[in-house]
Each structure stands twice: as C-alpha cells, then as structure tokens.
Amino acid sequence: MTPAIVWLRRDLRLRDNAALSAAALRGGPVVPVFIWDPQGEGAWAPGASSRAWLHHSLVALEASLRERGSRLVVARGASAHVLEGLARELGAGAVYWNRRYEPGAAVLEGIVNAALERRGVDARGFCSALLFEPPAVLNRQGGPFQVFTPFWRHCLQLPVPPPVALPAGAFGPRVRKWPRSLECSDLDLLPKAGRDPIPSGGWSPGEKGASRRLRRFVAGGLKRYGRDRDRPGRDGTSLLSPHLHFGEIGPRQAWAAVKALSADTGVFPRDPEAATFLREIGWREFAHHLLFHFPTTPSIPLRPGFSRFPWAEDKGHAMLRAWQEGRTGYPIVDAGMRQLQESGWMHNRVRMVAASFLVKHLRISWIHGARWFWNTLVDADLANNTLGWQWSAGCGADAAPYFRIFAPVKQGMRWDPEGDYVRRWVPELGPLPTRFLHAPWEAPESVLASAGVGLGTGYPRPIVDHGAARAAALGAFRSLRGNTHP
DNA sequence: TTTTGAGTTGTTCGA
C-alpha cells in the first residue's frame, strides 16, 4: 500500500483524529506533516501569543509521535506546493486532513484538493474539529440558524458521533526514507523579544496537557461550573479554549467525557452543570457554523446598517492604547487587559466587560478590539473572536440589545466581590479596602493616602465618566434606529 | 403565507 500523508493543522492530536485514523486504516505508511503557511490564512495569520502556543504544541506533538515510532515532518511555504512535493517524493497515494471552516482555510483546502487530485492522489477532508459539519445543521427553511437557542436545541436532537479510536499500529510500516524536515524552532514562532507567554502562564500545550485538563475539569470543576464560571478570581472555568483551538482535544472528546460521567438516560444532558458546560461547547460550534455561512463577518458587521455607527474620534489612538494597556481607570477592565497582556488569556466574564467598555464607553469600533484580542490571546480563534465581538457590539448574530451596557463598577463588585482578581492584576490598588477597590476615585483622600494609592499618578483616574459615556452610547445606537438594515 | 413568540451573560429609575 502507498504511503498516506496526514496534513495536520488545528488538529494537533493523535486520538479522535478522523484524518489520521482513516490514513492508518489504509494499511500503508503514515506520514504526519505540519506546514507553516501564514499566508494561507488570509488577513488572519496567527498572532504572537497564538504562534507561541503553536510552537509548544508542535514540540509536544513531535514527542508523542516519536514515542510511537513515528515522526512529524515540519515544513513551511504554500501548503499546496509543499504537499504536492511531498506526495511526489513519497509516492503517496493519499493526503488526508481534517476540515477547517474559516474562510482562508477553506479556500486553501480547495486549492490543495485540486492540486492533488490532478496528480491522481486521493485527497480528502474529514470532520473532526466540530460536533457536526455546518451544512448538516440547518433550519426548516434550509438556511443556517442565526439564533443560538434554536440552533442548540436542534443540535441536541442529533446524535454526536463518538470520538474515533486510533487503530493499533497506526503509523503502519516505516517509509523507506523520511522526507527532510525542519526543526520546530526553525519556524521562529516564539517571540524574539520579551518572554515566552506559555510557560509563565502555567499552560501545558499538547495533547497530554489537554487531556489532563479535561479529565481534571470533569472530575472536579464541572460540578461547580454554574456557580464559579463567572468568578474571575476563582479557578471556575475549564481552561480548555486554547487546547480546543489547536485541536489538542476535540469537542467530541469533551462531549464523551461529560456524558460518561453522568448516568443520564433519555434526554442528555439532564444534569444542569453538564448542560451549562456543553452549551459553551455549543457556542463554539455555533461560532464556527456562523463563520462558515457568513465568511465576511471577521471584518464586516453581520447587520449591515452598523457600518454607519458613529464611532468616537480617538486622536492618535490614545483611548485605544489606554484600553489595551489596562489604563482606563476602571479596575475590572484594567485587570482583564493586564491579565491578557501578561498571560495571553482573559477570563470570559471580564472579556465581556472589557469588550463592552471599548465599544460602548469608548465608542471605538469592535474591529480594533477583535484585532487586539487576535494578537494577544493564546486561544485566539477566528470564529469565537468574531462572534464574541459582534455580539458585544450588538451587530452580530443573537447580539446583545444596544441598551445592555455593562457597568464596570457594578460588574466588578458583583463578580469579584472580594477583589481577589483586581488585586492580582492591578497590584497597586491592593492595599485599598475592598469597598473602594472597584471605584478608587470614590475613596476619601485619607483612605487613598494610607493605601499609598496616588490617583492620576500611581493609578489613572477614569478616562471616561460612566454616566456620560453610557448616555452617549445610547444616543449613538439610537441614531441607527430603523437603519440597521439596508 | 402570515402570524406569533421569543431572543446568553444588564442597568437604571421610580414606586
């Protein structure tokens, strides 16, 4: 049997990898290949944090492959060109991959497919990144769902395919000669200056780290998920997002792990904590399906009238920069933005608060926020990022109503009542009594002094007044009234 | 085809 190439991208795992399993079942040698092809991603080549994660994930994947007597072939360049060359060199009869649903990646798959089929190679994509393929989830009119609840209700009626097993002896007989490969470090994915955000963030990229994280979450955090997931000062979320993004674990594995835990019969999931967690997997699913059906949404509002939104002027990007650097004067926002900057991750509740602040309080276009998140998040994912920002801005699918404007002080007091989160990421406010922590400008001069907090010197005063900013945002949204459609 | 009910995560105001 001829060799099969497995073209790995955002599926950096050996288990539940449909393309890899299919290649193994052919019975010939299996050659796993990763190609660094940022130009193939269109306008959304991976950002700095994402690249760093990718580096570590590739190193981990290579080690796992070596443990099984295989290797990872690492290359760079145009994917179709590299794959054609490898197929020729190996005499490969098949090239398999797991489909992606971002516009750039989908176009690339088409090019690769055409190039290989011309050479008579069996070129095929598989579904392994999502619970269901986007064209398989449609409403009764045959169109895509644009509201989450009906989408998810519909999904829950469908059977979730179980994770696929990796057959024994998966990598088949050895190839006669391994193709030349770069070292992972040759790809220059780690930041040249500054520190590597991955180890300092306490992350363990790779399939093993991902499985451990899932196991630990299902055994522990899941039963507190509903209570703790909105508390940024607690370890209440699954922390699976970067692992899911790079496919170090698949959503079907997460589904199966949760299902195995619950003794439910009949309607699954009945356990409310499990349902809440799986609904988050559902949002990931929804985001990817939407991006598949609406490929322009990373840069264009789904609701076209919003392109006329009256954004505020921001001379020299001073406001944007203050937001990015965590200098807005609103502690919960600044804590989030600094957590992002320092660890490459931000708690989901705080992402919503920070996003709402940029779009509604500062009236800066969500696209600037999306770009910043894209470059700084280790879990930056085009589908999730696009849905999240358009939702926050009120111009996307199932968007927040325009009058829903998060009040940063109130959100801080509600979700970080003891102030652990703010104290961790905005240490200069640490000594302040908790009751003033989320609004230091309300503290009496004497309290500030004894806490050693200099407002306007050590920590900024609010760059906008909440009441005034809120009124301005409502006015701006009102100006679109009756205008949100062409 | 038309109608109807509903829609992730909020805030403020006034009784």
Added chain:
DNA sequence: GTCGAACAACTCAAA
C-alpha cells in the same frame, strides 16, 4: 432596600 418596568426595534424560527 426591593421590585418591576422600561430601555426599541428587529430578526429568526416555527406553527
């Protein structure tokens, strides 16, 4: 201090 209403208009999805 608590509670309900108002904050609008629009789309989606199903009946």
